[in-house]
Amino acid sequence: MELIVAAGIGLLTACGLYLVLRAETFSVVLGLTLLSYAVNLVLFASGRLVANAPPLLVEGVPRHTDPLPQALVLTAIVISFGMTAYLVALALRAKGESGRDGFDGGDPT
């Protein structure tokens, strides 16, 4: 299971990085989304991968999993969701202002 999760995180990160480095805003938004999935999985795995175990100490159940990473992941998901929504809105506005979809539309300073 560790190998599959690690390879999955690596694949997501690689695809995310590739897309973030492209010039179109849509690719960048997708890339950041993939990156945030990868990051969430890393955070989740930081409490070790345990299947079918409660995140609590329960009488008579010897195995349990660390609840803290789950709380961290929830926070991270909420934040990255909000940020992505804002980024999409901002990209739409930038396209409306400059008529182009991309990162090279800025005025030289």
Next chain:
Amino acid sequence: MSHLAIIPILLPLAAGIACLALERAGLVAQRAVSLAAALMMMAVAALLLRHAGTGAIDVYALGNWPAPFGIVLVLDRLSALMVAVCAALALPALIYASGGTDALGRHFHALFQFQIAGLNGAFLTGDLFNLFVFFEVLLLASYGLLVHGNGRARANAGLAYVVLNLTGSALFLIALGLLYGTLGTLNMADMAHALARVPAADQALVRTAASLLVVVFALKAALFPLSFWLPSVYGAAVAPAAALFAIMTKVGVYALLRVSSASFAGAPVTADLLQPWLMPLAIATIVAGTLGALAARRLAVVVASLVVVSTGTLLAAIAASGIEAIAAALFYLVHSTLVAGGFFLLAGRIASARGEAGDGFRTGQTATRAVTLGAAYLVFALAISGVPPLSGFLAKLMILRSIQEAPFGPLAWTALLSSSLLPALVLARAASVFFWEAKPAPAATAEARLGLPALAMLTMLAASPLLVAFAAPVADYARATAMQLRSPAASEAVLGADPATARERRP
């Protein structure tokens, strides 16, 4: 338990929510709430300074869970100083905005207050994940403030800024995940103890995580080569937002200083993480910022480039890492934040006084109230470039003296001294364009009133002379802060005298 430590977060948060609720009631009500909150923040910051100035370290356990299980806020000399600088910067910026800038878009005051809440939270927290959350709060508010007033340049700068910071946040979270996975804690004081007993198998992972964390803070602080985003972003924002942004790079510097002194410095695994390359990169940052100031075609971009220079200067002193160097860095931090914030306000005034030409370096109509603006310009230019007799000179002198023994000392001296000379030349050239080459204004132009924005800008003018007049108490406070950062007192306040048993205590 005193609730003093959480007030700097709750007060602006409540004010921001009130501003949102008062949207229907109009701008006047929002201004009143926002300004009242900023005034109260000044009073709270004074209380914090007085309390922390006694050397006391307050630990505020959120939810009453003791560290390292729960999240704690830590109020010590350093965080009190940062909260005070933030409050001193926010009030004039808000007064400036109340002169009409806040009417350019919606929710200016709410976003401004949320950003202050995020800044104060980042300064006060003693937990790394909580630091991430407050970073996001202040960044989200800054995304909104940056595009306030619309325009193509702002939307494009905003897009690049948001993508860059989202990538930074992803790196931050990866670092946190790795640190929690290897150390089992995210509390800064507890991390120091966990770092001291990292098993050999995990050491590479811990170093990777710590390096990622440092990269993220370097991005926020705009350390070379992660500094190129800053001038176009800060130059694009409206003046009061840019003034508040002057403290955002200092959050990165603060986080570097805090994490390296509270967690990384004490453990052999991470002790040599920053040392070998912080000084060369700081020097490169100074050079990059100075070149940026030389190349800029607008005053706001020059000031933004000088913010990059100030980051480099601060980190050069922090890299030298003696008590005197850290104390000098803290003095310089207060100076550079307030002066850069004031200069952004002045750039905004000059832009609005020159009509079409704005703050660009091209001949335009004579600025209205050119004498006041010119005098203010002289003071800010002297202060920011570090020419006697203002605070920039004192701060740079303290830094120069403290880093002469450090590795790369002579190189740092050269960079620091040229970063005083070259910006002074740039600013002098700009002044001749603004105040001498100007064409007479068309007669129809109404004389600009000496309104709130001018008042705010003139208030900021007092910061540098006041820092000179009260240099001794500020320098003493900075030295005591540097010594407190070195002492184990903070860790003891958070975890108790015996950290090994902290995990055994049940709440």
